[in-house]
Amino acid sequence: GESVGLHLPTLSVQEGDNSIINCAYSNSASDYFIWYKQESGKGPQFIIDIRSNMDKRQGQRVTVLLNKTVKHLSLQIAATQPGDSAVYFCAESFTGGATNKLIFGTGTLLAVQP
Amino acid sequence: AAGVIQSPRHLIKEKRETATLKCYPIPRHDTVYWYQQGPGQDPQFLISFYEKMQSDKGSIPDRFSAQQFSDYHSELNMSSLELGDSALYFCASSSGHRSKEQYFGPGTRLTVT
Known part of the structure; x- marks a missing residue:
């Protein structure tokens, strides 16, 4: 993944709202994708x-x-809760390779306002 | 359920010193991955092992080496530490090198002064 240094994209939402976090991946051969919190x-x-x-x-x-x-x-999160506040990363993997190493995308900081 | 264990959780070293980070995978997991996460950055793949053999290598400096032992735990050895090595180091384990799911440990925070 590409680093953006110390400045993470931030998404601020109100408690109860739906959140949508986006990610662009890099390798068209990737066949497995994961979201991490x-x-x-x-x-x-x-x-x-x-x-x-x-x-x-x-x-x-x-x-x-x-x-x-x-x-x-x-990644869509319904009825966002304060406990959802975290950094969210997408990761891609090519399962046909030697191992399933993960390539992480740029994280997004989700801030849930009560 | 047992999780991935990493030790130490925090480590402070001076420049040019050496450090050893340890990872104990989930029981019966035979594959270990190491990732480095700098401040505010995404985790970067360093190296992985399957059945005690190196299976893949990423952006790991030559000053670093790693191995997986017969009990499947892994150690990341870091020499000639530099300020830029300060980061969170995560270990993840999976069952089989083709397994899609990786389970991450809590990480070791290395600070180089």
Whole structure:
């Protein structure tokens, strides 16, 4: 992933609103995509994943959309809660390689206002 | 459920010193990945191991080396530390090198002064 230094894109939402976090991935050969949530001082926590043969996948309060044409991924969080405040990363992987190393995209800081 | 364990959680070293970070994967996981995350940056893949053999290599400096042991734990050895090595170092484990899901540890925060 490309680094943006110390300035993370920030999304500020009101509690109860829906959040949409976007991500552009780089490798057209990537066939597996994951969204991670990272709270301050902690490791990335798996939220939801999607394979390249799908364009939408839903979880509990979260939905991931994949647009392979423009290499774009989005994470939708319904009824955003204060506990959702964190940095969110998308990651891509090519499962046909030697390993499934993850290439992370630029994180987005989600700030939920009560 | 058991998670990935990393030690130490915090480490302060001076320039030109050496550091060793340890990672204990989830039981029965045979694949370990190391990532480096600088302040405000996304995690960058360093190196991975499967069944005690190096399986992939990313942007890992030559000053760093790593290995996976017979009990599947892994150690990242860092020498001639530089200020720019200050970062969070994450280990992730998975079951099989083709497994899609990686489980991350809490990280080791390395500060080089």
